[in-house]
Amino acid sequence: MPHSPAAWWRTASIYQIYVRSFADGNGDGIGDVAGIRERLPYLRDLGVDALWLTPWYVSPMADAGYDVADYRDIDPIFGTLAEAEALIGEAHENGLRLIVDLVPNHCSDRHPWFQEALAAGPGSAARERFWFLPGRGEHGELPPNDWRSYFGGPAWTRVTETDGSPGPWYLHMFAPQQPDLNWEHPQVRAEFEDILRFWLDRGVDGFRIDVAHGLTKKPGLPDVGPDPDPTDLPYQDTDGVHDIYRSWRAVIDAYGGERVFVGEVWLPTPDQFVRYLRPDELHSAFNFEFLCCAWEVGPVREVIEQTLAAHALVGAPPTWVLSNHDTIRHVTRYGRQETGFDMGDKRHGAPTDLDLGLRRARAAALLTLALPGGVYVYQGDELGLAEVEDIPDDLLQDPTWERSGHTDRGRDGCRVPLPWSGDHPPFGFSPPDAPAEPWLPQPLVWKDATAEAQSGEPGSMLSLYRTALTLRRTDLTRLPETVSWLGTGPETVAFTRGDDFACVVNFSEAPVELPAHHGVLLASGPVTGGLLPSDTCAWLRLAPGAASDTNAL
Structure with missing residues (x-):
């Protein structure tokens, strides 16, 4: 089926909810469906188009819900199936679509x-x-x-x-409690097609597919060997996986409302990646190359160019993402000497300039929101939260901590429950009449980063996101899906989309002169005298007669 240029998912802003850390509605210190329902007005007013929820299914929680024991029910710590159905309906009433996580590579050993x-x-x-x-x-x-x-x-x-x-x-390519399913077995294929229909019948708008590249294995399960080729590993990206997604696409296309698949596809080359985005397979996939990219002018421009070129081959929209529940928060990463990221990152506790990281994170937010395609916002990005790196060892819950022999602290630092209000933990995460201790400890410095504290501050990260997401929806999504590069100097990334919009990012240590323009639509920092400060991004109006006031937040 050809991609529709007007499809909502081609330009969507999607907010990732890590369910156990978003909002606690019942006072047990763990986020749940009730908490999400209470915060729907916040998400609506933020300006996003859709929500992606991490797994909420019945699970022993050996890997935070990615070990599923029952794909057709909600784990009691998160709520009930009836509450989940109510959330889907209430999200739609608030103008928000809802995407649920699907974990098909493996299940729980309790399944x-x-x-x-x-x-x-x-x-x-x-x-x-x-x-x-x-x-x-x-x-x-x-x-x-x-x-x-x-x-x-x-x-x-x-x-x-x-x-x-x-x-x-x-x-088990993950924890021992997560046995891999054999996708050569017809019962496995039939079961997951039925699971898709179960949730589609309840109104979900799509699925984020966990480990989308890993379902099928090379025949005979051969050894990797001492010097493996990363483009030809026997446990990922084998040809059979594409037959699965073609059959799934037939299932989802039978439902109205432009339901979608989003793939978690970690692969080493663009050629491998875009095969998953052919018109009869997945609708989109996460752009991990951009997420892992260092905050440097050359790598950033290169990954943007490669991303746009690769997606153009199959007519799919790119996606842009800065953080998620598996990666160090980019405010922290951008404040370090080495600003890139890989899954083997061992830089925990490295010296970090959080003011610098926050300034760069503000610029990166506007850059991602200005690019054509879809964008993902991980919960807390809009608050400018940093990685929590001082969680006591005995409170770490990520299985990576134990499996690595306590050499890799895992992903808990980006999963700490959100701060909503107040001056001390749990910062409004739990109901005010039942302020339970959160499942992971929140740092005291978050009192200045709560949603409540930032809501009335024009210069806050939350205000920047709200303004940018609103402008993106009203103005930017109507722009052409192509970019034209501007020659503004070797230390800038600058491009236009159409005749009336430009985005400029200054990666140098000194201010740079902005190109000719007729107004600053929005900027991540102060813009005075036509100069763009270091680590700052500006959205420019190019056409005569455009608004000339500067929205520098």
């Missing part, structure tokens, strides 16, 4: 299928839904291959049979 497989024993049909294989070595004491878990350690765990004897090994 009925896996429990059935363990009980059924070797060679059973129930085990064929997973990857159970005999071990290597004289007595099967070695894993079937050399694959390593993304969370550290081997990607295989050996089972003990009901009679106490050692059995085969099962594959």
Whole structure:
């Protein structure tokens, strides 16, 4: 099916809600559906078009809900299925679409299928839904291959049979509590198509697909070897995955309302990435190259050019994202000497200039919102929150902490519950009559960063986001989906979209002269005398007769 230029998802601003850390409605210190429902007016007024919710399904929470035991129900810590259905309807009433997370690569070891497989024993049909294989070595004491878990350690765990004897090994590319499903099995494919219909029937507007590139594996599950080719790994991006998404696209296209798929696709080359965005597969995918990019003029311009060129090949809109629940918050990253990011980042606690990081984060926000395509805002980005790096060791919950032998502190620092109001924790995260201790501790310095504290401040990060998101919806989404570069100097990224709009970012350490313009529509910092300060972004009106007042927040 050809992409529609007018489709909402081509230009959408989507707000990511990490459910357990957004808002606590029942006073137990954990975010929930009730909390989201109470904060819908805040999200509506922020100016976003849609919400993406991380997994809310029944789960033992070995990996914060990405280990799903029941895909058709809500975990009690988050609420009930009836509350979820009410949220979908109330979001729509507030003009917000709702996208839910789907985790198809693996399930929980508490899922009925896996429990059935363990009980059924070797060679059973129930085990064929997973990857159970005999071990290597004289007595099967070695894993079937050399694959390593993304969370550290081997990607295989050996089972003990009901009679106490050692059995085969099962594959888990993440934690041992997350067995990989065998997507060669027809029951797995049929099950997930039914899960899609279950939630589409309840009105969700789409799905964010976890580990979208990893579902199928190379036949025979061969070793990676000592010097693997990152473009040809046996556990990701195999050809069979595209057949799955073609069948899913047929399912979702049967529903009205322009429902969408968003893929979490971490791959090393643009050619691999855009295959997932062909017109009969996924609608869009996260732009991790941009997220990981250093705050430097050359890399930023290069990744923008490559992103636009790659997406143009398949007619898909690019996406732009600065942070998410798996990555260090960019306010902190931008305040360091090394501003890039990779999943093996070991720079925890590195010297950080948070004032510099915040200034750059303001500029980056306007840059992303000015580019054609869709944009994602991770909860707390709009408040300018920094990474929390002083969580006590005994409170860390990310499985990466244990799996790495306490060498990688994991992702908890970007998952700390949001500060809404007040001068001390829990900062309005829980109901005022039940101020429970949040599931992760909030830093005291957040009293100046709460949504309440920033709402009345014209120069706050929250005010910048509200203004920018509103202008993006009213003005920028109507602009051409192409950019034309401006020659404004080697230390700037500057482009136009159409005849009346330009975006300029100054990456140098000194002010630079803005190109000829007829007004500053919005700026991330003060603009005086036609000079753009260091680490600042400005949106310019180019046509005569445009508004000439400066909105420098």
